[in-house]
Amino acid sequence: MAIEHHDDDHVRANDHVRANDAHDHGLSHVASTKVLLGTGGALMVLTAVTVLATKVDFGMNLNLALAMFIAVIKATLVVLFFMHLKYDKLFHSVIFISAILAAALFVGFTLMDSGQYQSSNIWDLDNPPAAPLGPRPISG
Amino acid sequence: MSAGHDDHGGDDHGHNHSPWIQHHYDDAQHQFDSGKLGIWLFLAQEVLFFSALFVAYTLYRHHHPEIYAYAHKYLDVKFGAINTGVLIFSSLTAAWAVRAAQMRQKKLLIACLSATLVCAMAFLAIKYIEYTHKIHEHLLFGKNFDPCITASGKPMITKNNACPGSKGSVIWDYGKSAAQAGCIPMFALDTQPLKAGIQAECSVVETKMVELKGMFDPESKSAIYAPAPDAKPVPIPQQCKGGDTSACWRTSHQPAVCRPGWFYSMRCTSGPSIEKLRADLASAMAAAVATTNKTGVSSKELDAQLAVLNKQIEASWVAGSCASSELYRVSAWHADQGGCAYSRGKQESALAKARKSDLELKCPDAKDAACLAAHAKDADLTTYAVGECVRSDQVGLVVEHHDHEVRPAEIVVQGVCKPPAKPGVEGDVYAVKEKKLQVGAKALTAEEVSHVHGSHYDGPPPEHTGMFFTIYFAMTGLHGIHVLVGVFIFIWLLIRAVKGHFTPEYFGPVDWAALYWHIVDLIWIFLFPLMYLIH
Numbered sequence: 112m113a114i115e116h117h118d119d120d121h122v123r124a125n126d127h128v129r130a131n132d133a134h135d136h137g138l139s140h141v142a143s144t145k146v147l148l149g150t151g152g153a154l155m156v157l158t159a160v161t162v163l164a165t166k167v168d169f170g171m172n173l174n175l176a177l178a179m180f181i182a183v184i185k186a187t188l189v190v191l192f193f194m195h196l197k198y199d200k201l202f203h204s205v206i207f208i209s210a211i212l213a214a215a216l217f218v219g220f221t222l223m224d225s226g227q228y229q230s231s232n233i234w235d236l237d238n239p240p241a242a243p244l245g246p247r248p249i250s251g
Numbered sequence: 252m253s254a255g256h257d258d259h260g261g262d263d264h265g266h267n268h269s270p271w272i273q274h275h276y277d278d279a280q281h282q283f284d285s286g287k288l289g290i291w292l293f294l295a296q297e298v299l300f301f302s303a304l305f306v307a308y309t310l311y312r313h314h315h316p317e318i319y320a321y322a323h324k325y326l327d328v329k330f331g332a333i334n335t336g337v338l339i340f341s342s343l344t345a346a347w348a349v350r351a352a353q354m355r356q357k358k359l360l361i362a363c364l365s366a367t368l369v370c371a372m373a374f375l376a377i378k379y380i381e382y383t384h385k386i387h388e389h390l391l392f393g394k395n396f397d398p399c400i401t402a403s404g405k406p407m408i409t410k411n412n413a414c415p416g417s418k419g420s421v422i423w424d425y426g427k428s429a430a431q432a433g434c435i436p437m438f439a440l441d442t443q444p445l446k447a448g449i450q451a452e453c454s455v456v457e458t459k460m461v462e463l464k465g466m467f468d469p470e471s472k473s474a475i476y477a478p479a480p481d482a483k484p485v486p487i488p489q490q491c492k493g494g495d496t497s498a499c500w501r502t503s504h505q506p507a508v509c510r511p512g513w514f515y516s517m518r519c520t521s522g523p524s525i526e527k528l529r530a531d532l533a534s535a536m537a538a539a540v541a542t543t544n545k546t547g548v549s550s551k552e553l554d555a556q557l558a559v560l561n562k563q564i565e566a567s568w569v570a571g572s573c574a575s576s577e578l579y580r581v582s583a584w585h586a587d588q589g590g591c592a593y594s595r596g597k598q599e600s601a602l603a604k605a606r607k608s609d610l611e612l613k614c615p616d617a618k619d620a621a622c623l624a625a626h627a628k629d630a631d632l633t634t635y636a637v638g639e640c641v642r643s644d645q646v647g648l649v650v651e652h653h654d655h656e657v658r659p660a661e662i663v664v665q666g667v668c669k670p671p672a673k674p675g676v677e678g679d680v681y682a683v684k685e686k687k688l689q690v691g692a693k694a695l696t697a698e699e700v701s702h703v704h705g706s707h708y709d710g711p712p713p714e715h716t717g718m719f720f721t722i723y724f725a726m727t728g729l730h731g732i733h734v735l736v737g738v739f740i741f742i743w744l745l746i747r748a749v750k751g752h753f754t755p756e757y758f759g760p761v762d763w764a765a766l767y768w769h770i771v772d773l774i775w776i777f778l779f780p781l782m783y784l785i786h
């Protein structure tokens with residue numbers, strides 16, 4: 112038993128040293144140093160790109176879209192490599208993506224009816240709204 | 252580990268010799284997978300948890316882009332960027348810690364966990380610096396938002412008149428019908444005109460940061476101020492000269508020190524008519540621009556032209572009842588339509604260039620220290636273009652003593668305040684003169700709205716800017732709490748790593764903590780551009 116265990120360990124460790132993308136010899140996937148450093152470096156570079164991109168005027172919306180695009184790429188890198196989701200069980204991806212989708216629905220549905228809002232809930236004495244819309248401003 | 256699955260289920264004397272495999276799990280793999288599933292469910296919950304705040308952010312930004320375009324300038328991108336780097340690096344070390352544990356590299360594991368811990372603490376330290384600054388400048392959430400400065404860093408009037416060291420304001424006490432205190436910045440604009448206490452109309456005579464020389468920059472057509480290189484803030488003495496002493500500004504409410512470049516008063520309610528001043532000054536300025544707007548003008552030449560300009564301006568100024576016994580020099584003026592008239596920011600102006608070349612003429616040998624020292628005063632090379640905003644009904648005057656004399660510790664402010672002639676109107680940022688508005692009506696004209704919405708707008712904060720900081724503190728605060736929790740988790744992991752608990756058979760806690768830490772990093776990846784990098 113002891114020998115078997117030793118061998119098992121030995122193979123796993125060797126495996127990891129040789130080919131870090133090897134699967135299922137240990138409890139879970141071992142990230143290679145190359146992947147770790149590459150991901151970290153890419154994240155740093157993308158951070159610099161985000162900051163620099165802000166200095167260029169593409170228009171408010173395009174700048175926002177660009178910043179979010181880069182952020183999504185960064186987040187994807189973190190999730191795939193740092194969090195090992197690329198090598199992890201599919202079910203974990205399902206859980207995580209479900210949460211992201213739920214959050215997206217949350218944001219999207221809230222924005223959907225935002226055109227119905229009053230631009231202000233401050234009482235206009237001349238043109239009072241049909242129904243009370245909120246507290247009156249604190250005066251004095 | 253599947254080898255031990257059948258034979259050694261639940262037995263920690265066999266293959267799974269790690270004492271940390273609990274009895275109710277079949278084996279190490281079973282325990283690890285269960286934990287991992289748990290942590291992923293937790294992370295999904297974290298995403299939903301934060302999404303509520305992202306909804307608040309998105310919705311409010313959708314409706315009030317002008318607030319975001321303005322308020323983000325209160326934040327320092329530098330701190331945000333450093334913190335992003337710190338978190339990314341700590342994510343890398345956290346991921347590496349997992350690898351080290353899997354590879355039985357105890358020393359590396361300890362090093363990685365320590366690095367992650369240090370980064371987490373560094374992140375919190377930087378957050379502490381940022382929050383402290385915001386508390387100091389009253390850049391707080393909701394009603395507590397009462398900033399001492401505009402987004403571009405100029406001192407501003409506030410409701411509570413309590414910004415130490417950097418600005419001042421005036422409080423109008425309706426009960427006593429007197430101004431309590433104050434130090435009005437050049438543009439005494441109200442962020443909440445309906446609120447008592449910030450709409451007092453004060454005529455303040457005399458103001459001058461004595462270390463500053465006022466000059467007119469032909470290039471930017473604006474006033475530039477050249478503090479001496481060694482200029483130090485001058486304390487305001489506790490005295491009040493002449494006039495209605497009951498309304499004198501109380502030094503206890505003055506900033507402890509007045510910073511170079513800040514002007515602490517201006518408003519004339521009883522002087523010559525605004526129209527006359529405007530006409531006089533406009534022609535004087537036009538003349539000055541015409542004569543000085545050429546290249547290679549020496550400082551002497553420019554000074555002479557400025558003197559002509561100032562004489563004309565002084566004449567119109569002194570003629571009014573606004574003038575006090577002392578003479579003033581009006582060095583900048585522009586208030587035709589209200590709004591921001593001047594360029595701003597630190598820059599080397601035409602004057603600075605002229606002075607530089609002037610110095611080169613005087614001291615041909617650049618190494619002649621004695622000559623340079625002798626003429627250094629003539630060559631204030633540091634110049635600041637000071638931009639100010641004025642209202643359409645406000646005469647924008649920067650006054651200073653006309654004789655250029657430095658008066659040590661002699662800043663005396665004389666002021667008489669009275670309640671505003673008409674009550675303020677909501678949203679009156681740059682109110683159009685004589686436009687009658689009801690409460691709740693929008694006071695801004697289309698042009699002004701575009702001005703406020705423009706990314707270059709740097710007057711007082713738009714209405715309800717406090718909402719930005721409510722969301723800012725909620726989001727960064729919740730994130731910061733997660734970092735704090737991370738600190739404790741990594742301390743715990745570090746202790747266990749030192750004790751040698753983690754092996755390739757048992758490293759679940761490291762893995763799960765790293766996953767948690769990555770989600771904290773991931774949220775910051777979005778928070779950073781959404782808060783700091785608004786364009």
